[in-house]
Amino acid sequence: MGNAIGFVRSMSSGAAAVASQMKAYDTIENEIEITEDEGKLVVAAVFDKRETPLRALKELLTDLRNQANKNRDFTKMLVEVFRRAFLDDSKYAHLLNFYVAVPALTVNYVEHMLVCRDRLKKRAQQNKETTFTDDGFIMGLAYILTVLNLWPQFSSLNWFRSISKKCTADYEALTEEMKTSKDPRNVHLKTARLQAFEREFKLLSYTFQSARVFLSIDEDVE
Numbered sequence: 001m002g003n004a005i006g007f008v009r010s011m012s013s014g015a016a017a018v019a020s021q022m023k024a025y026d027t028i029e030n031e032i033e034i035t036e037d038e039g040k041l042v043v044a045a046v047f048d049k050r051e052t053p054l055r056a057l058k059e060l061l062t063d064l065r066n067q068a069n070k071n072r073d074f075t076k077m078l079v080e081v082f083r084r085a086f087l088d089d090s091k092y093a094h095l096l097n098f099y100v101a102v103p104a105l106t107v108n109y110v111e112h113m114l115v116c117r118d119r120l121k122k123r124a125q126q127n128k129e130t131t132f133t134d135d136g137f138i139m140g141l142a143y144i145l146t147v148l149n150l151w152p153q154f155s156s157l158n159w160f161r162s163i164s165k166k167c168t169a170d171y172e173a174l175t176e177e178m179k180t181s182k183d184p185r186n187v188h189l190k191t192a193r194l195q196a197f198e199r200e201f202k203l204l205s206y207t208f209q210s211a212r213v214f215l216s217i218d219e220d221v222e
Helices: 002-027 053-069 074-087 090-123 136-147 151-155 159-180 184-214
Strands: 031-037 040-046
Touching: 002 074, 002 136, 074 090, 074 136, 090 136, 090 151, 090 159, 090 184, 136 151, 136 184, 159 184
Parallel strands: none
Antiparallel strands: 031 040
């Protein structure tokens, strides 16, 4: 669903860009007629209202621009359609507990992303920086929370704040372990892994909150 929302967003942006480019044709007011007078070419404008190719083109472009400029909030339409389907039917009442599963889903997502990044680094050529992104899953989570009106319940979990506190506590534990460890290399590996985990969770948090804003959520963001 997140990929579908991203596609809708891209199409809307593309339509707006095309509508903006069409303004360049507004300077063409009349049909141009080229004639020859005493061996010289004469360019003149035709002011009548006859049907001409240029007039037909301008009418077509005007119609396309009007269609593109219409206020169509496709994201809102997608939210409202599914919201009516899920919230107005008692058989979907169990979905109101979906927010409880979000923390586990985010941990699984972060671990999956870390594995993918490790594989990408191994396959990448030397001296060649590579990167990738996968925000469809996060957009999908934000969309479900929006459809089910579960943002207040999820915010009450203080999930991302809890992750930050957990990482801080783990850093302190690793610092103490470094003082007594006989294998500093192992501690360094744990620290690097923790840093990667924390960084990936921060990226997830930023994308998650951006998705919430994109879906026109008015409540305070955690």
